Amino acid sequence: MSFLDELNGSQRAAVENIDGPMMVIAGAGSGKTRVLTYRIANLINKGVDPFSILALTFTNKAAKEMKDRIVSIVGSSEARNITMGTFHSVFAKILYANANKIGYPSNFTIYDTQDTKSLLKTITKEFGLDDKVYKPGIVYGRISSAKNNLISPEAYEDNANIISEDRLSRMPDLYKIYKEYQLRCFRAGAMDFDDLLYQTNILLRDFPDVLHYYQHKFKYVLVDEYQDTNYSQYLIVKKLSALYENICVVGDDAQSIYSFRGANMENILNFRKNYPDYKLFKLEQNYRSTSTIVKAANSIILHNKDQIKKEVWTHNEEGQKIKVLRCLTDNEEGRIISKMIADIKEKEGLNFKDFAILYRTNAQSRSFEESMRKMNLPYKIYGGLSFYQRKEIKDLIAYYRLTANHNDEEALKRIINYPKRGIGNTTIEAITHASRQYGVSLWDIISNFDKYPVNISGSAKNRVHQFVTKIQSYTTQLDVAPAYDLAKEIAQSSGILKDLYDDKTPEGITRYENVQELLAGVKGFSAQLEETGEKGTLSDFLLDVALLTDADEVKEEDENTVSLMTIHSSKGLEYPHVFIVGVEENLFPSQFSLNSRTELEEERRLFYVAITRAEKSCTISYVTSRYKWGQLISAEPSRFIGEIDPQYLDTEYAVTSTTGGRSLSGYRRPSVDRNPSSMSVSNSGVPPRRNLIPLGKNDKTKSAVEIPHLKVGYNVKHERFGKGKVVNLVGTGGDQKADVFFPRVGKKTLILKFAKLEVLD
DNA sequence: AACAACGGGCTTTTT
């Protein structure tokens, strides 16, 4: 049997359409990733060379997931040759190979947001401008948006509209900052995230031979999350696929939530314009959620004016209504929801990983962290301060960066006096001054005091010189030493390891461990590369690390924790039970979105994304007062709750106190002061309340689970993974295990007495 | 040059 038989009609049509431009509009939970992966697998089965396939995703995680699934269908020897990754990582590699053509060093640094903001702040001050007016974050936003629309510093300056906008927002000199920023990045041999796309555009524009090379190489181009691409990405894709026009874009306008980053839904319209004979496929059957959830989500998105018409529907059971919870404070919200999770888990025999708590802003995670820690519930926070953004990690990586690229100013400023080596502010001031005066990099100054005299004391000069010599000695090893050896040597001889080791506070110990973890990461990185026969220097590691975020952290197979994350990072994921918290006016929708319809509609799409993450149940909570900046402020329920068709809502616990309803505060009290580890007792003093735990018709659990009689080749259905096919059986009786291939999630090994498989044959 | 104490500003979302 072919894997194509796993698909429904429209999915299959999209998968089997090989040549020419095509667009797939895929509703939430409609098997979008399955279509993308199967389409790639089908291309390969039809004889397309994997080397000629380019698949672009939005996150590293999505890329990895897709690659894994393709491996499971066509095998890794084929799949590894596909060019697959995020826009940023794929084009960073292409830029690495061609950097010299556009004047960048071949080992250019990638500036992260912190580096960028710090540089912008420096420049702002140098121009004598007030960084409270020219806030680095805002300035970055303007520059970023210019770059994503391919507006060069010169074009920015000449654009009357932009200049008058800047005047209106009292930042008339922004164009100067942009120009200087771009120059300084260039001199530092650094690109920011936006440059990775912007400079790719320049490369493809100015070097036809490069363009031709990649046009010929990538005969088939696929783009995931097309609704989230910006103009810069759009143009790259258009150019690369101009020769063969075998371009397949997949997206859902209802899930466009990144316009703040320049994402442009017009790209969907542009696609139609550019390829008038394109084929359109719509995936409208939802396989993920109950019909209540699907319909509730539809009723929300109906309030948006801007949308492509489509009808998402499902054959799934009705399921329970969406519960709306009202809590008094954010702390109570944390306690109640943690308790609910513990209760539902016990009552239904679920795993912690079946639950997710989704919020609008990272700051909201705190109350949930606290309550879950108190109750001993395992949880994991995704996003927030990434591992790679921690100070100790950034410090060590700054050494690596400076070793690879001496002109990396942000790295240099970070570590020239860390660990402390007596190079203080006055010295650094003098060096910076000289660098501005001569128009050369900081490194040029400190490595050439003869050529560029600086007015600092002899002893300071000497200390700086020692620092320079140290970095130079690392650099000589860069291309010869194995990545791990050099990484470790730098960690030691720079003094970082010792500095952290001497700090015996709990935080200090954690920092030391983090650095060890980074070193282990380097080791793992080079080991992985050695398998494929590549060398894997420290510079290669840097490229990898610059584009990694916490969201990409591999989730261990057996990791069984409640997931906490922002709605943005939940995109593409699904959980049986989802809690959307802090659904209040001014928080969700965010107060910053209230000025315009388009921004409000984006918030609504975000709410749509949140609801459609849920498979079985969805709970929405809001509080009446919340701590903000240490102050208790009052809050009211979000308008979005009222926009859901009320027939799908259960508002028993949402009635306001003024109308005589009860809050849930009584619910939590009996349990709070109990021994936290007693959570295994499901009815721990909590009065049974209807609606908190699904009962009756939704309760499919049988007390004595019957082990189905299976044979290899049988089609089966799993509660969570959907339909699948048995590929292997191990053991007998109560211990029997089965390998089942599920088109939606890949191959899983299931212990039959737990798995509750339904035999379809 | 290094460190402790203080005050202001901040929060939208991320590659």
Add this chain to the structure above:
DNA sequence: GCCCGTTGTT
């Protein structure tokens, strides 16, 4: 409430 940068002290 917390992080950052600025200020004052040694």
